[in-house]
Amino acid sequence: MVVAWIVISVVVALGVVTAVVVRTRHRPPSFEATESPEHPFEVEPSRPVEAAAPAGAVVEVRPAGWHDGLGKTRGAFSSLRALRRQTDLDTTGLGELRETLLGADVGVETTDLVLATLRERLGRRASGPGLLDALRAELLELLGQGDRTLHLLTEPGVTNVWLFVGVNGVGKTTTIGKVARQQMAAGRSVLLAAGDTFRAAAGEQLRLWAERSGADIVSGAEGGDPSAVVFDAIQRAAARGNDLVLADTAGRFHNRVNLVEELKKIRRIADRPPGAVSEVLLVLDATTGQNGVVQAREFAAAVGVTGIVLTKLDGTAKGGVVLAVQRVLGLPVKLVGVGEGPEDLLAFEPDAFVDALLGA
Amino acid sequence: MFDALSDRLERIAGRLRGRGRLSEADLDEALADISTALLEADVEQGVVRGFTEAVRARCVGAALSKSLTPGQQVIKAVHEELVRVLGGEALRLTYASRPPTVVLLAGLQGSGKTTTAAKLAQWWKQQGRHPMLVGADLQRPAAVEQLRVLGAQAGVTVFSEPSDPVRVARAGLAEARRLGRDVCIVDTAGRLAIDEALMREVRDISRAVEPHYTFLVVDAMTGQDAVATASAFHATLELDGVIVTKLDGDARGGAALSVKEVVGRPIVFASTGEKLGDFDLFHPDRMADRILGMGDVLSLIEQAERTMDEEVVARSASRLLSGRFTLEDLVEQLQQVKKLGSLGGIMKLLPGMSKDVRAAADQIDDREVNRVEAIVRSMTPAERVEPAIIDGSRRLRIARGSGTSTQDVNQLLKQFKEMQKLMRGAGGPGAPGGMGRLSGLLGGRLGGPGGGLPALGDPGAGGELSELLRGVGSGEGSGQPRLDPPSRPGRVPPAGQRNKKKKGGRVTPPKAR
Numbered sequence: 001m002v003v004a005w006i007v008i009s010v011v012v013a014l015g016v017v018t019a020v021v022v023r024t025r026h027r028p029p030s031f032e033a034t035e036s037p038e039h040p041f042e043v044e045p046s047r048p049v050e051a052a053a054p055a056g057a058v059v060e061v062r063p064a065g066w067h068d069g070l071g072k073t074r075g076a077f078s079s080l081r082a083l084r085r086q087t088d089l090d091t092t093g094l095g096e097l098r099e100t101l102l103g104a105d106v107g108v109e110t111t112d113l114v115l116a117t118l119r120e121r122l123g124r125r126a127s128g129p130g131l132l133d134a135l136r137a138e139l140l141e142l143l144g145q146g147d148r149t150l151h152l153l154t155e156p157g158v159t160n161v162w163l164f165v166g167v168n169g170v171g172k173t174t175t176i177g178k179v180a181r182q183q184m185a186a187g188r189s190v191l192l193a194a195g196d197t198f199r200a201a202a203g204e205q206l207r208l209w210a211e212r213s214g215a216d217i218v219s220g221a222e223g224g225d226p227s228a229v230v231f232d233a234i235q236r237a238a239a240r241g242n243d244l245v246l247a248d249t250a251g252r253f254h255n256r257v258n259l260v261e262e263l264k265k266i267r268r269i270a271d272r273p274p275g276a277v278s279e280v281l282l283v284l285d286a287t288t289g290q291n292g293v294v295q296a297r298e299f300a301a302a303v304g305v306t307g308i309v310l311t312k313l314d315g316t317a318k319g320g321v322v323l324a325v326q327r328v329l330g331l332p333v334k335l336v337g338v339g340e341g342p343e344d345l346l347a348f349e350p351d352a353f354v355d356a357l358l359g360a
Numbered sequence: 361m362f363d364a365l366s367d368r369l370e371r372i373a374g375r376l377r378g379r380g381r382l383s384e385a386d387l388d389e390a391l392a393d394i395s396t397a398l399l400e401a402d403v404e405q406g407v408v409r410g411f412t413e414a415v416r417a418r419c420v421g422a423a424l425s426k427s428l429t430p431g432q433q434v435i436k437a438v439h440e441e442l443v444r445v446l447g448g449e450a451l452r453l454t455y456a457s458r459p460p461t462v463v464l465l466a467g468l469q470g471s472g473k474t475t476t477a478a479k480l481a482q483w484w485k486q487q488g489r490h491p492m493l494v495g496a497d498l499q500r501p502a503a504v505e506q507l508r509v510l511g512a513q514a515g516v517t518v519f520s521e522p523s524d525p526v527r528v529a530r531a532g533l534a535e536a537r538r539l540g541r542d543v544c545i546v547d548t549a550g551r552l553a554i555d556e557a558l559m560r561e562v563r564d565i566s567r568a569v570e571p572h573y574t575f576l577v578v579d580a581m582t583g584q585d586a587v588a589t590a591s592a593f594h595a596t597l598e599l600d601g602v603i604v605t606k607l608d609g610d611a612r613g614g615a616a617l618s619v620k621e622v623v624g625r626p627i628v629f630a631s632t633g634e635k636l637g638d639f640d641l642f643h644p645d646r647m648a649d650r651i652l653g654m655g656d657v658l659s660l661i662e663q664a665e666r667t668m669d670e671e672v673v674a675r676s677a678s679r680l681l682s683g684r685f686t687l688e689d690l691v692e693q694l695q696q697v698k699k700l701g702s703l704g705g706i707m708k709l710l711p712g713m714s715k716d717v718r719a720a721a722d723q724i725d726d727r728e729v730n731r732v733e734a735i736v737r738s739m740t741p742a743e744r745v746e747p748a749i750i751d752g753s754r755r756l757r758i759a760r761g762s763g764t765s766t767q768d769v770n771q772l773l774k775q776f777k778e779m780q781k782l783m784r785g786a787g788g789p790g791a792p793g794g795m796g797r798l799s800g801l802l803g804g805r806l807g808g809p810g811g812g813l814p815a816l817g818d819p820g821a822g823g824e825l826s827e828l829l830r831g832v833g834s835g836e837g838s839g840q841p842r843l844d845p846p847s848r849p850g851r852v853p854p855a856g857q858r859n860k861k862k863k864g865g866r867v868t869p870p871k872a873r
Contacts, residue, residue, distance in 0.1 A: 099405060105583035108399050167609060168634075169470030169579065174500075198634070200509035205502035222509075253609040285470060289402030289583025291611035312469060315552040317585035340469070340499065 094119065097135055104320035104357045107290050110327050114138055136354055142323055143350040146332030148307070151278045152244065159237045161230075161245045161270045164309075165263060165299055166283035168251030171311035173202060175283055175337055176246045177209025178345035184213050188243040193233030194219035195226040195266060198250035206248055212342060216242065226250065226262065227269040234275035245275070254298030267303045281334065283309045286319030296325045310348070311337035318357050387419055390434050401651045403614035404587040407621045415441050439648060445617060447644030451601045451626045453573070459542035460492070462533060462569050465603075466562055466593055467577035469550030472605035474503055476577050476631055477547040478510035479639035480603075483629075484543045485516060491543040494532030495520035496565060499549035507547055514636055517541070525549065525561060530568045546571070553592030563596050573600045575628065578619055580606045586615035587622045594623045601628035604642065608633045612651050672696055685780060687744040691736045694729060734762035735772050747773050 094115055101111040118138050122131070152160050162179070164172045173196065180190045192210050194217060196202035203219040210217040218236050220229035230247050237245045247270060252259035271277050282305040284292050299305050310319045310333050322333050333348040391412045398408045418437040455461045463480065465473045474497065481491040493511045495518060497503035504520045511518035517539065519532040529546050536544040546569060551558035566574065576590060576599050593599060602623065604616050607630050620627055627642045673696055676689040736744060738761030743750055750758070750773065759766045 102399060102405055103584050105402075105585070108396050167581070168606060169472055171470055177501075199506070200513075201502040201506035204505045205500070208501035253606075255610045256608070285579075285581070287468060287579070287583060287585050287589075288581045289611065289615065290400055291402070291581045291609065292583075294610060312552075315468070315585070316554055316588045317583065321583065 094131070097131070100358060101320065104318035105289050105292075106320035106357075107293070107324045110142075110324040113327075114142065132358065136358060139323065139354045139357070140350050143326055143354070144332075146326065146330070148332050148334050148348055150334060151306075153276055153278050157238075157274055158276045159234050159245060159274045160243065160278045161234065161247055161275050162279040162281060163247045163249065163267060163270060163277055163303070164281050164283060165249050165303060165305070166251060167253050167295055168199075170251065170283045170285040170288075171337055172196070172251065172283045173205050173209070173248055174340065175281075175309050175311060175335070175345065176206065176248050177213065178337070178342055179335075180209060180215040180246055181213035181342045182345065183244055183246075184215055189241070190215040191233055191237040191240070191242040191245050192217040193230045193245055193247040195229050195248045196250040197222055197224045197226050197229060202248070202250070215246075216240070227266045230266055230275075231269050231272075234270065234272075238274040245270075254295055254302070260298070260302045264302055279307065280305050281307050281309050282331070283311055284319070284322065284325075286310055286313045286315065287317040288319075288321055290321060290324070292321035293324050293328055296329050296331055300329055300331060305331055307332055307334035309333070309335040309337065313356075314338040314344070319353075320357055323357075387416060387434070391416060394438060398614060398617075398651070401612035401614035402581075402583045402586075402618075403651070404584050404618035404622075407587070407618045410621065411441065411445065411617070414445075439652065442617070442648035442651060443644050446620055446627065446647050448620070448626060451628050453628075455489075455542065456572050459540075460533070460536045460544040461542060461573070462571040463543065463545045464548065464566055464569065464571035464574045464597070465546065465577055466548050466574065466597060467550060468552065468579070468589060469500075471550065471577045471579045471582075472631060473497070473550060473577045474506050474547050475510065475634075476603055476605055476629075476639075477507065477545050478514050478516070479631060479636050480545050480629070481511065481516040481543075482514040482636045483639055484545075485514065489543050490541045491516050491545055492532070492536045492539065492541040493518045494529060494536070494544060494546045496525040496528045496532070497547055497549040498522065498525055498528065503547075503549070510636065526564045526568050529565045533569045544569075553589045559592070559596050566597055574598065575601050575603050576619070576623070577603050577605060578615055580604050580613040580615060581609060581611040582615035584618075586618045590619040590623050594625075599623055599625050601625050603627070603629045603631065604647075605631040607631060607650075608638065613647060614651055616647055617651060669696060687736045687739065687747060687776060688741070690776065691733055694733060698729065731762070731764060731768070732772060735759075735764055735769055738762040747776065 097118075098111055098115055101114065102108065106114075114135070118131075118134055121138075122134055150162070164176055166172050176192060180192055183190045190213070192206055192215050194203040194206045196206070197220055200222070203222065207217055207219065209215075216236070218229060218233040220226070220232070226249060230245075233245050233247065236242075247266070249263060249266060250259075252263065254260060267277060267280070269275075280303050282296060282299050284295065288295070296305065296308065308322060308325065308331055310322055313319055313336050325331050326333070333353075336346045336348050336353075338344045338346060394415065395408045395412045398411065399405065403411070415434070415437050418441060419434055465477055465480075467473050474495075477493055481493050484491040493507055493516055495504040495507040497507075498520075504518075507520070508518045519528075519535045521528055521531060523531075525548065532546065533544055546565065548562055548565060549558070551562060553559065574597050576593050576597075578586060578590065582589075590599075590602075602616075602619050602625060604613065604627055607613060616627055627644075627647075630640060630642045630647070632638045632640070672692055676685065676693045676696075679685045679689050735758060738758045739747075739750070743754065743758075750769075755766050755769050759769050762769075
């Protein structure tokens with residue numbers, strides 16, 4: 001009570017100040033708007049990420065098994081391996097490595113940390129041929145062994161729900177379409193919940209994916225309550241005996257309070273028996289820069305993200321921000337999107353990822 | 361990790377304080393900090409190098425100003441350079457002598473082309489034009505459907521047909537001519553710059569419709585890759601301008617700077633929300649502020665603008681500052697602030713909050729706010745205006761009515777009284793800053809016995825920066841900080857008082873110039 005009250009008084013006071021500023025200012029806010037940032041934006045310590053998979057028998061779904069015979073990105077990765085071999089290791093100094101990492105969106109702090117560790121480990125030998133391999137090992141260690149499997153509960157009477165979240169335009173709907181297809185191919189009956197009731201024709205987009213994959217779909221009215229769609233989907237899945245509900249959500253920025261609240265509600269509803277949320281997958285766009293860490297942190301705090309899907313990795317962007325995400329939040333990448341086709345979704349392979357990161 | 365540039369600048373300014381002039385070493389150090397901050401804002405490395413060199417040139421070349429300290433001068437140079445690079449020459453939109461004016465949109469997947477196309481259509485409609493939309497994204501499932509829905513919302517005709525993108529574009533243009541539309545906006549599928557087939561396709565579309573304007577749509581969250589993408593698109597299509605989208609997120613948007621530098625074409629529009637109306641011409645100064653890390657406060661202000669009731673806020677603001685703030689006003693105010701979102705969230709957005717206050721902000725339960733509200737609501741109107749009349753029996757009634765204990769009621773009354781005192785102090789001439797004292801109180805409370813916290817007000821550094829920012833903002837000419845609102849008799853207290861408040865309570869007289 002005491003703390004809250006003090007905080008309230010401050011907020012009230014500052015709210016008034018803000019209001020006065022708002023009210024009296026007729027030109028767009030500009031440079032002098034911040035009056036006294038003695039302690040401007042700071043990162044709070046990483047919060048423990050709530051484990052999303054409830055206790056119970058957990059079946060591990062190994063994404064790796066899905067893509068046997070799928071050459072596309074393997075090919076892409078191996079060509080990068082070849083590229084890497086061409087790099088003249090002798091001339092690769094730490095400065096160059098720093099540029100490579102920064103250029104891959106790893107971020108200043110993570111980059112400098114990695115390089116500092118490297119320097120410490122190698123001592124005077126921090127140059128020359130072994131350097132790139134040492135860095136490679138370092139990055140792999142950073143990515144760690146994290147749990148990269150997709151979970152399914154096998155208790156009878158439980159309808160598994162995988163929830164897909166993320167900001168606008170990262171590829172949530174496309175990812176769900178691909179996951180649906182792969183899960184159907186793996187012999188599970190999948191039901192899609194068209195929880196993006198906001199974006200025009202998002203439901204239609206998902207319906208086309210359902211058609212392609214043969215999955216069932218439940219959609220609601222455009223502009224309707226997404227929680228209701230998810231609820232209906234779970235009821236339907238339970239009645240029909242579907243193994244898995246893949247719930248799409250509208251893209252939302254993590255700084256929109258109301259939309260994040262809406263997302264929390266969706267999660268609560270999805271967790272209500274017979275539904276059980278066994279994965280909350282945050283979809284991150286590989287072209288995203290350092291804001292990716294903020295996205296991951298905020299979504300994790302709101303709905304307990306269990307893993308990352310890194311999309312659009314088939315372009316020139318390296319998606320290095322997931323290194324920072326893993327370091328700061330411990331969230332592992334589980335899946336990788338490498339194209340628009342139904343098969344262009346792969347299990348995340350740290351080796352290939354790091355090679356690509358350092359390769360080009 | 362996400363140290364705002366303003367934070368770094370403050371530290372730089374602190375170091376350079378009292379120096380007569382900038383040494384080479386000072387400048388090097390300052391520029392190193394600036395480049396780190398720019399990298400964190402996702403500005404591309406090469407662009408960062410070029411930018412810091414430009415700032416260096418500005419600092420070295422500029423004659424030492426009498427009114428600015430060296431620190432101020434560096435910061436001023438950074439801001440000016442940012443605005444210069446982001447702004448540059450503006451694109452003057454003209455219209456084809458033989459309509460329609462054709463506009464082609466291109467970009468990566470998910471950058472927001474389809475939404476932007478509809479927003480552009482609505483924008484042109486508002487300019488009194490008659491736009492038409494052509495949906496040439498046949499790649500993504502339901503993309504055309506999306507465009508149709510958005511087009512209907514904007515009241516703009518949408519043309520598409522299930523053939524191939526080049527034919528759709530050509531037919532769409534013919535249709536626009538037939539219907540006598542004067543602007544024809546062609547939406548294309550998202551594509552990767554390294555996808556040769558698709559890049560060829562977009563070039564074919566471009567050749568087919570011969571656009572007057574080709575815009576690249578860039579997501580504000582984009583990282584280092586922005587440069588590679590933008591230059592590839594520029595090489596294929598010869599861009600005329602850039603549209604930055606998703607500025608309603610909290611990404612710093614350094615990509616805008618990178619793209620601008622590499623492509624050399626102006627940023628024309630900025631898209632700031634999900635509604636069709638959230639779209640406007642690009643403001644370089646806003647973007648500069650954002651990259652510098654002042655977007656948090658800005659977004660708070662914008663949110664406040666959208667949701668708060670001006671009348672109510674203005675009334676309680678003037679009461680608060682004049683010391684006639686009652687419990688009634690407090691509840692009104694709380695309701696306004698609540699509209700902005702959770703208190704913890706707001707606290708984190710506010711500048712000048714220390715780490716510890718932020719940590720405390722995480723633990724705020726918004727239900728506490730409801731309790732405060734319940735207590736006040738359980739009082740009679742007379743009690744709300746004059747809490748002194750609350751005696752034991754009234755207190756018990758209030759506690760019962762609000763479902764709290766008399767201790768809670770006491771606590772609230774006590775705190776309220778203290779706050780009132782502080783506010784009165786803040787308003788009075790020559791009194792020490794209210795916010796400073798308020799924060800002092802806050803520090804004491806939060807720290808508990810033994811541990812005083814460095815809370816809101818650390819008069820040293822903060823004062824320096826606010827003073828400094830004032831210097832930058834107002835330029836050499838005027839001695840008046842630009843933030844000063846015009847005084848409005850009756851509604852707001854005298855400027856001097858308000859001034860002190862807004863400066864975070866530190867009474868720093870404006871520098872005599």
